[in-house]
Amino acid sequence: MKIAVAGTGYxxxxxxxxxxxxxxxxxxxxxxxxxxKMMESGKSPIYEDGLEELMQKNHAAGRLSYTxxxxxxxxxxxxxxxxxxxxxxxxGSADLHFVMGVARQIAESVQKDCxxxxxxxxxxxxxxxxEKLLKECxxxxxxxxxxxxxxxxxxxxxxxxxxxxxxxVIGTESKNAESVMRAIYEPFGIPIxxxxxxxxxxxxxxxxxxxxxxxxxxxxxxxxxxxVGADVKAVAxxxxxxxxxxxxxxxxxxxxxxxxxPKDTKALRSLAxxxxxxxxxxxxxxxxxxxxxxxxxxxxxxxxxxxxxxxxAILGLAFKxxxxxxxxxxxxxxxxxxxxxxxNLVAYDPxxxxxxxxxxxxxxxxSGSIHYVHSAKEALQDADLCFVYTEWPEFVSLTPxxxxxxxxxxxxxxxxxxxxxxxxxxxxxxxxxxxR
Numbered sequence: 001m002k003i004a005v006a007g008t009g010y011x012x013x014x015x016x017x018x019x020x021x022x023x024x025x026x027x028x029x030x031x032x033x034x035x036x037k038m039m040e041s042g043k044s045p046i047y048e049d050g051l052e053e054l055m056q057k058n059h060a061a062g063r064l065s066y067t068x069x070x071x072x073x074x075x076x077x078x079x080x081x082x083x084x085x086x087x088x089x090x091x092g093s094a095d096l097h098f099v100m101g102v103a104r105q106i107a108e109s110v111q112k113d114c115x116x117x118x119x120x121x122x123x124x125x126x127x128x129x130x131e132k133l134l135k136e137c138x139x140x141x142x143x144x145x146x147x148x149x150x151x152x153x154x155x156x157x158x159x160x161x162x163x164x165x166x167x168x169v170i171g172t173e174s175k176n177a178e179s180v181m182r183a184i185y186e187p188f189g190i191p192i193x194x195x196x197x198x199x200x201x202x203x204x205x206x207x208x209x210x211x212x213x214x215x216x217x218x219x220x221x222x223x224x225x226x227x228v229g230a231d232v233k234a235v236a237x238x239x240x241x242x243x244x245x246x247x248x249x250x251x252x253x254x255x256x257x258x259x260x261x262p263k264d265t266k267a268l269r270s271l272a273x274x275x276x277x278x279x280x281x282x283x284x285x286x287x288x289x290x291x292x293x294x295x296x297x298x299x300x301x302x303x304x305x306x307x308x309x310x311x312x313a314i315l316g317l318a319f320k321x322x323x324x325x326x327x328x329x330x331x332x333x334x335x336x337x338x339x340x341x342x343x344n345l346v347a348y349d350p351x352x353x354x355x356x357x358x359x360x361x362x363x364x365x366x367s368g369s370i371h372y373v374h375s376a377k378e379a380l381q382d383a384d385l386c387f388v389y390t391e392w393p394e395f396v397s398l399t400p401x402x403x404x405x406x407x408x409x410x411x412x413x414x415x416x417x418x419x420x421x422x423x424x425x426x427x428x429x430x431x432x433x434x435x436r
Contacts (some may be wrong), residue, residue, distance in 0.1 A: 012083030020058035047324035074109035092266035107137030150204030170198025222252035222435025232435025254415035255292035256327035257319030267320020308342035316390020318352035339368035400427035
């Protein structure tokens, strides 16, 4: 099937590449000429495991191409996927500017009947608005239908999550649209959940917000565990055997980040508020997460640690391992706080470092400073304190002796609970984790 994909971010590029991998002829569209040239050369503009290799493979096979010419891409496509961003507005609602902009481009370009598939995460009812705009603009020239097809990929495992998804949710309002969607996903061999469009839109928000609730619940519980002398890791293990709860998303830490959970929790809360309803559970998850992201900094202050002039190792800048994404990363919340206190930071991240440097250039930053190095051990050298913000394997493999031998005074704030408290303390390290 001939498919066009609008947007080459996490959703658009991964979706387009995986559709090509399953045999479709895909054209990815973006307004950025530099990104198009980069992708044509075989380079991915984002870090995602396995993506670049699949891009190169399918481009060489003639199934995947890139262009800024949206009119040429949309004019004779059988299906057009919208995978552009829906960033958060100041009030927490989703900005649909890019989605509607693409819809207008589609309307002016299509020359045959086609199906428009909204892959972007959008508020409930957006697909109806997109279809209304399209039909008004084409004015009967061609027949355009709209389907909702929310993504459930996680950054760091996006390719695997797309090619081997637990399910494919399609929201349609006609048998024809459903038939086209089933044909697109038939080569994937995954379960298809077919519902109406509004239900599909809600499934996406409901899924993401439920996972955010689990994370915030465990973080809230971790803080209580510290007060009562329980180990939240042991508590999570005991909970995980209950099939009604499951094993995933029970790891405590310094909150959730990324492009989905922070934005989607606020968007659903905003939608409910617009309708006069308060989603109290979601609001609580947001509040807990905001506090949890600076939990380690708060602990340092409560311990009376003087940060001014101290050399502090920062291990991890990405919001989680496996990605170079900084959106809503805990590092972005904590680095400014540490710099304000006059700390001298030595930071390292194996993937996200260049992105972080664009936001915090090397050198003096107010009363503090930040310097970047090329390994974890280099960051630890002669450091007074260490803050771990991302669970990269390189950090997990560090042993207590690595901290003892390299740090000036081994004080470790572990935001991902990747080390064993007893081992660290027995080695003479002042160790501060989450919920332990």
